[in-house]
Amino acid sequence: MNGSQSEAAGEPTVRSAESAVALRPHAEDAFAAELEALVATDDRPRPARWRLSPWAVATYLLGGTLPDGTVITPKYVGPRRLVEVAVTTLATDRALLLLGVPGTAKTWVSEHLAAAVSGDSTLLVQGTAGTPEEAIRYGWNYAQLLAHGPSRDALVPSPVMRAMADGMTARVEELTRIPADVQDSLITILSEKTLPIPELGEEVQAVRGFNVIATANDRDRGVNDLSSALRRRFNTVVLPLPESVEVEVDIVSRRVDQLGRSLDLPAGPDGIDEIRRVVTVFRELRDGVTADGRTKVKSPSGTLSTAEAISVVTNGLALSAHFGDGVLRPADVAAGILGAVVRDPAADRVVWQEYLEAVVREREGWQDFYRACREVSA
Structure with a gap:
């Protein structure tokens, strides 16, 4: 009896360990190749029982290119001195x-x-x-x-x-x-x-x-x-919040790409425009002022962190891959933004509606985004 027949018959199916892939591998497993490359090239003094020297640990976190050409991807984007x-x-x-x-x-x-x-x-x-x-x-x-x-x-x-x-x-x-x-x-x-x-x-x-x-x-x-x-x-x-829109967009893009690959989401066209919109909305609501400094806005009760932006975009990619044409569009991220912003149904909904009407509706090139957000907010 094969696996599909045993499942149909209600019998438990035994699968090999090789077929079980961790949903979220530990860092030492996910980046094992980079760590091994650093171990092989690291000739600096190491504290007792450290796998790497302090310099190599910082390089692992911040990224760089090793003498043998191995590229170490950044795990953290922020001030080097803090690391x-x-x-x-x-x-x-x-x-x-x-x-x-x-x-x-x-x-x-x-x-x-x-x-x-x-x-x-x-x-x-x-x-x-x-x-x-x-x-x-x-x-x-x-x-x-x-x-x-x-x-x-x-x-x-x-x-x-x-x-x-x-x-x-x-x-x-x-x-x-x-x-x-x-x-x-x-x-x-x-x-x-x-x-x-x-x-x-x-x-x-x-x-x-x-x-x-x-x-x-x-x-x-x-x-x-x-x-x-x-x-x-x-x-x-x-650890500070990302210092600029560009830095935060880079962080979100990198992390979303990693998550998309781990979840086997089909690779689609670059969704950088929607990522930038999500990050911009979160930053403006978080800071209480628009990016140009001209309009003050109310801040909702939630944190609207970079991690939440990553979650909104990842969910949007899944929507576009499974229920759309694979292209990340405003409609794919609108519901996620609403859920992140409106934590308090009474107070936060007012904040969100005012932001939509006063900022998003008037912003050039954002009309499709405005319509998508209005539709899910109705």
């Missing part, structure tokens, strides 16, 4: 805190830094309001614990503990989402570089190469603010 400071911090005994508004690529930079430094970006603690202390310190296999009592076999190490033992880079995402008492479990780890296990009368000492990258966003101030004791253990790097 250099972030990389240098990881080479010291200070932990790194990436701070910025939502959508400034904090998680993206964190993942790629860990991939380049340690070759493993998966030692991750995802911060939420329900993150327990065990996620940062350690937990227990309760079957083993009840059967044999506290022991090393019963202990379940956290990603941070594993990073300490192996000299790797651990990541803590959305640090300010974690309850304050759980956050403070990092203090001893970051200051003393040790993790006590009082149940066993032991401790885990961090070996050289260990460090922590945490992320937090500016909009979460007041949710679970970092204590001054914990903040002192971090060197903070603030």
Whole structure:
């Protein structure tokens, strides 16, 4: 019985591991060829247990061309000095805190830094309001614990503990989402570089190469603010929003192209005009003024970040590929823009309608975009 027959008969189908492709490969897998090329050509000093030198890590993030002709694609488009400071911090005994508004690529930079430094970006603690202390310190296999009592076999190490033992880079995402008492479990780890296990009368000492990258966003101030004791253990790097329309359009275009290929979306004609429109709308609403500085506009409640622009354009590409002619048009992005802008149905809808009538309708060459947005906004 073949696969289609077994499925029709209601039997589970077993597929080979080779046919299962990860929807979103980890950075060290997606860019393995670039990392290997950097390893092969990198002749600069490397800190203990680092796969690459600090210079090569920065090149991996910012892009460049190696002496052998290998092109390293940019993973982050922004000030070079910020990346250099972030990389240098990881080479010291200070932990790194990436701070910025939502959508400034904090998680993206964190993942790629860990991939380049340690070759493993998966030692991750995802911060939420329900993150327990065990996620940062350690937990227990309760079957083993009840059967044999506290022991090393019963202990379940956290990603941070594993990073300490192996000299790797651990990541803590959305640090300010974690309850304050759980956050403070990092203090001893970051200051003393040790993790006590009082149940066993032991401790885990961090070996050289260990460090922590945490992320937090500016909009979460007041949710679970970092204590001054914990903040002192971090060197903070603030990731800014893209400085210009052109830079943001470049970021969105690059990321959308990567996502389109990973999702097997058919390659269509260049949709740069619609990308530019999406970015322009988001920037103007975000800044509260039009690009020429002549008209003030109200800002909606949402962040309208670069990440949201990428999502709107990617969804538009999928619409054009599966339900259109493959050409990215205003109608493909209009609904996505509406969903991103109108988070508060009452207040944000008024903001959006005023922007459409006062700015978009009067803008030369935007009439098709105006009609598409009006249609979905009706």
